[in-house]
Amino acid sequence: MTAADPAAHELILNVNILHSGFLPSAWRVPGADPYAFADIDHYVHIARVAEAAKLDAVFLADNAAIADQIKYRSITALEPTVLLAVLAASTSRIGLIGTASTSYNEPYNIARRFATLDHVSRGRAGWNIVTTADLASARNFNRDDVPEHAERYERGEEFTQVVKDLWDSWGDDAFLGDKASGLFADTARIRPIAHAGKHFKVQGPLNLPRPPQGHPVLVQAGASGDGRELAARHAEAVFSASISLEEARGYRRDLHERAERHGRGPRSIKVLPGLTTIIGATEAEARRRQDELVELIPWEYSLNRLAGTLGIPASQIDPDKPLPQDLPLPNGGRGNHTFFHATLAAGRRTGYTARQLVKELAGGGGHRVIVGTPEQIADDIEHWFREGAADGFNLMPDVLPDGLQAFVDGVVPILQRRGVFRTEYRGTTLRDHLGLKRPERRE
Template sequence: MSADSPRQFHLNAFLMNAGHHDAAWRHPRTQPERITDLAYFQELARTAERGKLDSLFLADGLTLWGNARYNAVGGFEPLTLLSALAAATEHIGLIATVSTTFNEPFHVARKFASLDHLSNGRAGWNIVTSGTEAEARNFGLDQHLEHSLRYERAAEFLDVATKLWDSWQDDAPVVDRQRGVYADVGKVRPIDHRGEHFRVQGPLNVQRPPQGYPLLVQAGSSDDGKEFAARYAEAVFTAQQTLADGQTFYKDLKSRLAKYGRSADQLKILPGICPVIGSTEAEAHALHDELTALQVPEYGLQQLSGMLGTNLTGLPLDGPLPDLPEERDINGNKSRFTLVAELARRENLTIRELIARLGGGRGHRVFAGTPEQIADQLQEWFTQRAADGFNIMPPYLPGGLDHFVDQVVPLLQARGLFRTEYTGGTLREHYGLARPANRLAVAGG
């Protein structure tokens, strides 16, 4: 985008099984029996691509999230699924969540390089440090690594991964049949990394990805998370409930970039929004009420207990929250803890009311309205510098995504806020980001 071009925002489709509302699977508009059906996700991906969205995103955890008695949980490992979706789409970016706490850099670098080649440059990595002790217990640990230590490990993990992607220069494969030379081995280098957490020789056994590196995405909003994002991330998925909170986060994070030699346009901030769409405002609110009425309180209570690091079992649903720990004492998702605790305090919510408020977005903003009202909300946050785009979280699937693509996107396009056609081939090009130079090639000549 040139300096004279009007600023346009970015849209990511966050796909979550039957939908983001925790009662979506019970609603007759959804298809929970299809959450391990490849064709289902291919249809969703094609819908998002029809809307010219920048990317689609799959969350992941290394434990069974929630309670399988009460929700359609479980499903595909994201990189495996995205490899299949790469063959079913042509333009849309493909972003997978992968943990730096319970993986090794060589494995992850290899998988994302493979996905980037398979998709002709459409891969993205949502970098997470994992947030629960249940995940730690699946990897032989009794307790989760301490929060700041997880981010230290993540920084070194990413350093190793980028070195591995750079271990092949772009022009290393020469494919000279006459001389019998496939690659110039002077341009395929070991990385010889020796650090606090990792020892990796390299080189990677996959050629350098088409994008150089996959798009680097981050989703933590704690102070450690924001500092990590300012240093490394190119897109940030975040959760704020109010415009003022969104503006504060946006200004804070953008202000941290300069000390790492980065400009504000090198990082895109995409708050999550769960849009409940109706042809009238009353219809939208009625749909939201239908979903709330289908919630299973036991499920919501378990989820809320996890977010707050406090066992709420047995407390009266129509009573207030008990005294909560301080954020500094939370070793899980610190930013989500604070968001939920402040929401409850600000609006004086009972436990039941808080469960209802969190049902659609687990702390992300839920907004019910007409397509025009949804478009107005997105435009306000964008023009008031609370967002560079949005992480769209349909409350139910497939219809919630269909309605957004067919009813909201055309309004955004008509207002000049969103593309009408793809103009680039890679995910980085969709987000207006440069292809990174090969650091090892520059250093080695």
């Protein structure tokens, strides 16, 4: 792919398979299967619906602990790369993006796991790089507290570079399989990386050939300065949490400027804000659906989630008043900066009470929520895309699978008719879909 390729300028649409759906009450609606969060058939069905609509990728989040209130909602439970291997065998074109933490893994394992996924999917893998910030995960990995924010990103930076070096430890032409000469591989084209850094010592090489895409696509999510720097150095797509168009445009511009300072092209990073859709045949019907879903969320769940995002006790939040002002970063700066800033921005922009804000955020999740008809949803998406606020979106339908079905049946055809979204895949790899170049091997 080159910069002149049409795919480099097309709207990108991924679907974030958040078990039963983005709304915490999604598992409670009529027809929903409460066990879908651990049912492989549920995920296969969603991936096939997305592929039939020519979406770019499915996206899987991950937690290394029970990070949500399992008393009230289903959770992210299945390990992403294992699940994506099944989805690779069940689909043929759609991209497969999985989350893996740099805080509680080793570079060699992650390099091998995603290289394997890229091979078995024939070039459709992507790695979403996260630096895990929750205390429950830390305690599952022999730590009493979350590492300092700067330490997490310092480790994440070194981790990511080691993974890339391991993917480059084989030349593209290193595998020979020459029966006549008896040479299986050209060992002159396979090298150790001999990495010795502050956090890792990794000899290499990787024990399998270079991935079909050279590198699986590197995805990242982070709004802090450290997070943006990690993205500027390495990410090819960023999963962001922008509530307003102006904020999103500024965030995208900042990432492009940072990438340029690191010697990368200004358009080398695709910015994909999270977007929750609640769709009805009429706006009134969509609003009713929103009201019904929000009413099914226990207030205790919403209050605890909002308090956890802000890093304050639930007792400090008055449901009928706006959010407290001048809040410090959660957990002494160790917590998740992205959703903290997004939630505060939404509260300040609207002036809503905490109770109203929970409804606006469809349960307090921190991502933008749009409610309306397929035409209204398409108008909003096209506006953000054409205004330079986003290269596309990570879709988080309210309920799965029917919220996704409503999107692909109603919204996708409108975007296709307007020439904003593809009608057919142009290539076979995730890089083809996203308009990204295959990276040259770093010698």
